[in-house]
Amino acid sequence: MAAIDHVHEHHGPLEFTPAQRLRMNRVGFWLFIVSEVFLFSGILVARITLLGGTRPELDQVLGLVITAILLVSSFFVNRAEVAIAYNDRRNFMISLAIAIIMGIIFTGGVGYEWSIAHQGPDESIAFGMFFFMTGMHALHVITGVLFLMIVFYNGMKGHYDAEKHFGVEASAIYWHFVDVVWVFFYVSLYLVGTVAEAH
16 A cells, blocks of 8 residues: 555656756757758759759849848857856847847848849749748847847846846747758748749
């Protein structure tokens, strides 16, 4: 009977230490990133399959500018993560704010390029892929900006410190991932192949 009572004592909800919860959060987050890798890899395969050695006619200068903005934003996100790891709240908040603004500018640049595109998404396969790829990526950038805004808001309330800042770490990894994806998209849309003829 004592043995049975001993077993029953452990039927309550499982409790995890902060270190265990952090490990589980990291595993879950990286599984999410892996699923995103499959998504964007599939999109790149579709681009290669459908367009082959051609690409849409795009504004090269605008493409380079928005790419530079997004890559520089990654620097500030990394700077924010390093700052909070050293409890440097001032640089943490400033760097986050700059990254958020740059993410919004990038998204606006994509929207502007849509407005000046030579063809609509239903007029050619090349521009159909352009709108699809940049639209999917912009959606992820917007999601990343929202994550950074949440982190910024929580930072204002003092929720992070050198010991506990998984939210900052996760949003930074997501942001860097989205930036790396854009490098592949930029090369495949702006640099690889010859300009597809309009039909």
